[in-house]
Amino acid sequence: MKSTKPIKLTINTSNQWYNSKLDEDAFFWWLGKIPCVIECKGESERLHIFVNQDKTDKQNLSELMALFYRWQINIEQLKVLLNKNNENWFTNREQNIFYNEIFKNKLIVEPKQVNCFQCSKTFLIKYVTPKKSYSKKNNWEYWVNPEANNPNFWKDKEARKKDRYICNEDLLKFYYDKEIFWKTISDLKKRTRLRVYINERRYFT
16 A cells, blocks of 8 residues: 655744753654654754654644643644544544644534435534535435536535435445445446445444
């Protein structure tokens, strides 16, 4: 599997101070112990920290956030490490104790409550912060409407108010009824995408 490109964080070392030599040693010791940190490079008055995106889970991010907080480094820049795999924890005010420090003056969009057009069940659609839009996984129009491939389709806010939604349970039933599935979704890429969603059960938790 092809690895993702590392994310570079930059610290202005001219503004960084340590209480003692051992304090500075402790900083770099801690930094080197965090599994998602690949390497550090000094350049003039800057320290570049390269982070493995594939390892930015709750445990590793908590360590990195704590490190930045402890040495009073600009912690807001860690927002660049937010992705679809860690966003549930990253953007949760109750779970991420550094939330207020990282998202100063930043609005986090709450999940949207919708009803399944099949069973009438009420459920939530989460907002995908990196994409700046609500998840389309449970949007029925996304799967069955050919026009949904056009970006302008999603810009029509009035039309989107009429979108139908399908809960995870009914989406699974739909997928496993292969005759209906193949007849309903003609887009091969979307067939593959839904299969990936089904196989990666984290999308259905």
